[in-house]
Amino acid sequence: MSDAAVQKPARTAQLPGLSALGPLLALILLVVLGAFLNDNFLSQGNITNVLARSAFIGMIAVGMTFVITSGGLDLSVGSMAAFVAGVMILAMNALLPAMGVGVPLILAGMAVALVVGLLAGLANGLLVTQARIEPFIVTLGTMGIFRSLITWLADGGTISLDFAVRQLYRPVYYSGLFGIAWPILVFAVVAIAGQIAMRHTRFGRYCEAIGSNDKVARYSAVGVDGVRLMTYVLLGLLVGLATIMYVPRLGSASGSTGTLWELEAIAAVIIGGTALKGGYGRVWGTVVGVLILSLIDNILILADLVSPYLNGTIQGVIIVLAVVLQRGKSSA
Amino acid sequence: MSDAAVQKPARTAQLPGLSALGPLLALILLVVLGAFLNDNFLSQGNITNVLARSAFIGMIAVGMTFVITSGGLDLSVGSMAAFVAGVMILAMNALLPAMGVGVPLILAGMAVALVVGLLAGLANGLLVTQARIEPFIVTLGTMGIFRSLITWLADGGTISLDFAVRQLYRPVYYSGLFGIAWPILVFAVVAIAGQIAMRHTRFGRYCEAIGSNDKVARYSAVGVDGVRLMTYVLLGLLVGLATIMYVPRLGSASGSTGTLWELEAIAAVIIGGTALKGGYGRVWGTVVGVLILSLIDNILILADLVSPYLNGTIQGVIIVLAVVLQRGKSSA
C-alpha cells in the first residue's frame, strides 16, 4: 500500500539557483567593467586598495548580517565606530606618558576599542531585549547619542593620535603578511569565521530560527533574548575591531567619522541576499555586497564621467541592477 | 447553543490602553517640559513655528505610514523632495517669460510638483512591485539618484525661484486662514484624511492586511501589487505637496535640501506606534511622532543646555524614552 508513496517523485532539495548567485554575477560584471575601463584596475595596488578599504564596512556588515538575520537592525554602527575611535585615541594619548610609545600602548588601545565596542553593542542589545524597544528606535537613538558624544569629546573638532604613536601603529593598516595587507587578512578571517558561524554553529542556526519565527524558537528551547543580545554584542565587538584597523589609517576621529556607514553596511547585507525581515542570512553574500559597493566607487574614479554630480545616479542604478539579478529570490 | 457567543458583551471595542497612548503621553510631557523651561514656548508665535516646520516631514510621514503599514519602506523621500523642489523651481522660472508673474504660474508650478512627485513615487512603486526588488534597495538606489540629479540640475549650487514670483508665492508658507498658517492647515487636512483613509477605507484596510500577511491578502482577492504601488504613489504625491509648501519658505532648492528627511519621517512613523514590519498603522500616532521630533529640536534651542554638541545625546535619549512609554505594545 505504501508503494504509492514511494512512487511519488522524491522532492529533491533545490540547487542554489541563479538567484543565489545573483550578487556574485553582479560583482563579476563590475570587475569586467573595471578591467575594461582601465588597465590598472586589476593591478595589485588597486586591488589591495579596494579590499583594504572595504575591510571596515566589511567587518561591520558581517556582524550586521547576524543582527538582521535574527530580525534586528542597527543604525548606530557608524556613530559607534566614530565614538569607539575617539575613545580609543583619547585613551592611548592619556596612557602615553605612563606607558611610553611601544607595542603595549597599541595593545592597550586595541583592548579599549574592543571593550568600548562591546559595551556599546551591549547597550543596544539590552535596550532591545530587556526594555523591548524596536531595534530601529533604539539604534536611531544611540546613533544620535554616540555621534554627539564623539563631537563633544572632540570639542567639535578632531581627536588626533599622538604623532609618534601613530608612526608605530600605521603598519597595522598599511603593511601586511605575505604581501597581503592586514585589514584584508583580518576581514577575510572575520568573513570566514562569520560564514562558519552562520552555517555550522548553533548561534547561526538560532539567529535564523529567531528571525524566521521567534515564538517557534522560544518553544524549541532557544534562548531567544540571549541570542539576540549576542548579535548586538558581536556587532559591537566587530565595530571595535573595524576601528582598530581604521585608526592607523587616518590617525584621528571626529564628529564626521563613519557617517553613513550604517546605511552602507545594511545595504551590503541586503544586496548579498540576506532578508531584511530576518530568517535567512548569507555571510558570503554580505562580503560580495561590500565588494560591490566598494567597486562602484572605485570604478567611478577609473572612468571620466559626465559630471561628478551624477556619480550618485550611477551608483544608485548599479545597486538596483545588482539586485535585479537576484530578483527570482526576493519574489518568492 | 450559539447564544453563548451572541450574549457576550458585543461592542465594547477595547479601550485604547496605556500603550496606545504612549506617544501622546510623551508629547504631553515634552510640552510641559517646554513650558517649564521657557515662557515663550507656548506663545502663539512659537507654536505656529513648530507646527509649520513640522508640516513637510509631517505630510511625508503620513504617506510613509501607509508604505510601512503595507510592509514597505521608502528611503528616498528626502532626496525626492529636493528633486521635486528643484524641478518645480526650474519649471516656474522657465514658464515665467511665457506666463508672467501671476497665480497661474504658481498653479502651474504646483502642478509640476505634484506630477513629478507622483512619477517619482510611481518609479519606486513599479520597481518594488514589478521588478520585485526589496524596497530598501530600490529606495536606497533612488535616494542616491534623486539627490545627484538635483545637485546636477543645480550645478552644485542652489536653484532659486525668481524674486518676483517668490514674493507672490511666499504667503503660501507664511500666511494663512483664520490666523492659522497654511502649512499647518494643509498638514491637518492631510493628517485627518490619512487617518480616515487608514481606518475607514478599503485602501487602509488592505494596507494593513498586506503588511500583516501578504499571502492571506492575495488569497482574499486583494490586489496586492496594486495597493502596494498606490502607497508609493501616494507618498510621492505627498512629497510633491510637501514641496509645494516648502518652496515658498526659502524659495530655493539645493543638493542639501531635505537631507535626512527620510530618517525623520520613518522615525516619526515608528515612534507613533506603527509597526516597522507592517500590518498595523496609526496615522494619528505618526502626527504625534512628528510633533515629538520637532518639539525636541525646539526645546533644545529654547533651553540653555550644557553644550550644543550634546543636543544629539538628549535627542536620542528622548526618542528612546518616548518609545519606552509604549513598551507594552511592542513587547506583544
Place this chain on the structure above:
Amino acid sequence: MAAAPMLELREVRKSFGPIEILHGIDFALHPGEVHALIGENGAGKSTIMKILGGFLPPTSGQVLLEGRPVPYASGAQAEAVGVVVIHQEFNLAADLKVSENVWLGRELGRVFLDHRAMRAGTQALLDQLDSTISPDARIRDLPVSDRQMVEIAKALSRKARVLIMDEPSAVLTHKEVEVLFRQIDRLRAQGVAILYTSHRLEEVTRLADRLTVLRDGAVVRRALRGELTEDGMATAMVGRDLQDIYPARRHPMGEIALDVRGFSVPPLVQDISFTLRRGEVLGISGLVGSGRTELAEGLVGLRPAAGQVFRNGASVHIRSVREAAAHGMAYLTEDRKEHGLLLDKTLRENLTLSTLPRFGSPFISAAREETALTEAIRDFDIRAPRRDMAVGNLSGGNQQKLLLAKTMLSSPEVVIIDEPTRGIDVGTKSQIYAFIDALAAEGRSVIVISSDMPEILGLSDRVLVMRQGRVAGELDGERICEKAVVRLVMGTAEEPAYV
C-alpha cells in the same frame, strides 16, 4: 487501574483576561495508555494541552508530574523532562529546512553542527513515517500535510515520556493516519503516556484506552475503552442527540457551470479535464501531495497554469483571485494560518477582507460589518469569547468556521473548498454539510477537496480522484463507494468502472 498517573491536573482553572475558559479540571495521564480528550470547538482542549506542556500557566490549581508539582515553567523546559507537545498550530520556522526544524534547540555536534548526523537522523525519522519529504526541503515550500508530518517527526525525535497531540490527524489522509497510529501503538507499548485529541471520532474509538469529554471548559464525561460508542461520544460532547450528519442528497442539476480542459499547473499537475454543473457537488480525493491543492489554486489564479477553462460556456483566463471572484469563483484554502486568516487582526476585519467593496464605498461601514459578523457568528456557530479579539486566539475549529464564513460571504457561483471541516467538531460538521448542500440546492456549484473519506462519500454527487498530479478516475452515482475510491487513490487496480 493502571499505574500511578504520570501527569495530572488538579482543580485547574484558566482565564484569559476576565473570561474563564477552564472551570476546575481534574485530569490524569497514565503511562502506557492513550488518553483521548474530545469536545466541541472552543471547549478548551488545546488550552488543557498547553497547560500540561508548560506553554501556559494555569490561573489556579496544580499540575503534577509523577505526583510532584511540575519542574517546568516553559514548553522548552517541559521537553527537557520528556513532556512533548504537537501543537494544533504549526510550530515550525518556515524559513528553515526540515532537518533544521526537527533538531532546533537540540542540535547535534559540539562546536560545529553535525549536519550529516542530523540529516541522517531526520531521514530515518521520515522513513519511519513512510514519508518522502526531503530533509533539505524548506518548510515554507511544503504543503500543510507535509508540515504536519514534520511536526510528528520532530515530536518523535524528542525522547518523550509524555506525548501530547493536538489534532495531529486533521490534515492527514487515511494512509498517513495509519502510519501515525502505528507510531502511537509503538510508543504506548514502550510505556509512554499519550494524550490525543481529534474530531474524527472513529480514530478515538480505535486508539483511546481512556476518554475524557469536555464541554464549555468542564469535564462532562469520563470513560474507558469500549464504554462509549461514537454516537455516545457525540451526544456527550454536544449535549444533544445527533442525527445523521450528512444531508439527504441529490438536487436537480443545471447546465455546465465550469468546464476545465487540459489544465496543467506546473510542475506537478498535468492535463486535468472535468466539468461541473450548477447544483452539483464534486468531490476530489487523493493522497497527500497528489496535487489537489495545486489544481484548485491554479484554477483561481493563485499559481501559473495552462489550459482552457470555460465559465458558463465562455472561455476565461483567470490570473488572480480578484479575477476569479469577478467570474463568480471562490477558493477556501486548506492553510488557514498562512493563507486564510490574518491572525493578528480581529474577527470583523478577517470576515470582510475579501468582500470589502460591499461594505460601503468610499467609507467602510463598520455597522454593516458588525451585522455581517453577527450573522456569521450565528450561521457558523463561531464561539469567540470576545468579538474584538485577535483571530489567532480563537480555537482552531472556530478559526476554520470563520474562514468558511469569510469565503461564503462572497456568495460565489462556483466554490472550491479545500478541507472544509478540518478541525471542526462533529456537531458543527453537520451544519457545514447542510450549508454545502444548501449551496448546491440554490444552483451553485461546489468542489470539495477532502482527505476525509466519509466526507467525500457523503457529500459528493461525483468524485474525481487524483494521483500524482493527474486524474486517476472519476466516479458518479452508484459507483461512489469507499472501495472504488481507495483503489483509484492508491492506483492498485484498473478502474472498477464496469463492476
Place this chain on the structure above:
Amino acid sequence: QGKKAVIGVSIPSATHGFMGGLNWHAQETIKRLKATYPQLDFVLATAGNVGKQVNDIEDMVATRNIDALVVLPFESEPLTSPVKAVKDAGKWVTVVDRGLSQPGIEDLYVAGDNTAFGRVSGEYFRANLKPGAKIVVLRGIPTTLDNERVDAFQKAIEGSGIEILDMQHGNWNRDKAFSVMQDYLSKHKKIDAVWAADDDMAIGVMEAIAQSGRQKEMWIVGGAGMKEIIKRVMDKDPQVPVDVSYPPAQISTALEVTALRFVSDTPVYGRFIIGSTLITPENAAAFYFPNSPF
C-alpha cells in the same frame, strides 16, 4: 609630447552653498585649462566624507597615474598621511584651504584664512555695536574650521561689552538656520545683530526675521560671498550691511598655478593666502560673479 600630465583633483562634494561654489569653480577651471593646455588631463573626484576622500586619492595614484594632486582636505588630521604618501611617491601636491596637520608636505598651498574670517567679522561687530548690545551666532557643522572661525570671532569682540546670547549649530544649511533663528526670535526679546557666519545660513536667518517682522531691529553678517548677498550689500540693504569674503574661487587659483607648473618652467612653490576681506558697498562689485551658482 607623448604622455599627458594628469592632475588629480579631490574636493568635498557640494553639500552646501560654499562647497557648491567651489565645485563649480573647480569644474569651470578644469574645462578652461583642458581647452587651453591639451597636454594636461584632469581627474576630478568629489567626496562626501573623509574615508571616501582618502579612497579617491588612493585610486588616483593606483589607477590614474596622476602627476599632481590638488586637494581640499575634508579634514586636516586624517588626510595628512594619505597626502604625504602621495608626496612621498614623488607627485606634486597642492593643498587648498585647509592645511594639513604637518607642515612642509605640500608644494603649494592656496587657502582662505579662517581666523581672519572670524576676526574680520568680529571687528565689524565691535565697531558697529555699542557695549551691551546683544547678538546671536549660528555655527556651522562642528569641525575644526568652524571652531577656528568662532574662536577668532569671540576673541575679536572680547571686552567690547557685546553679549552673545546664543550659539547653536545651523550646519551651514538654510533650512536648519531658518528654524534655529525662528527659535532665537521666540526666545530673545531683543537682538541687535546676527552673525550667521555663512551666506547660506544668512538667507535662512533673513527669512525667519522677515516672518517675525523684526527686520528693523537687527542686522546680519554672513560670510563667503554668495552672489545674492553681495548684491544686497551693493544695493545697501540695511539688513545686510557687509559680507566677509571667503572665496570659493580659491580652487581656481590653485588649479591654475598647479597647471602652470606642468606647462611652463615657472617656479611656483609657496603659499598663497587669500585673506578674508570685509565686503562693503564700496568694494562689492569686485566680489560679484553673477554666473556662479553660488
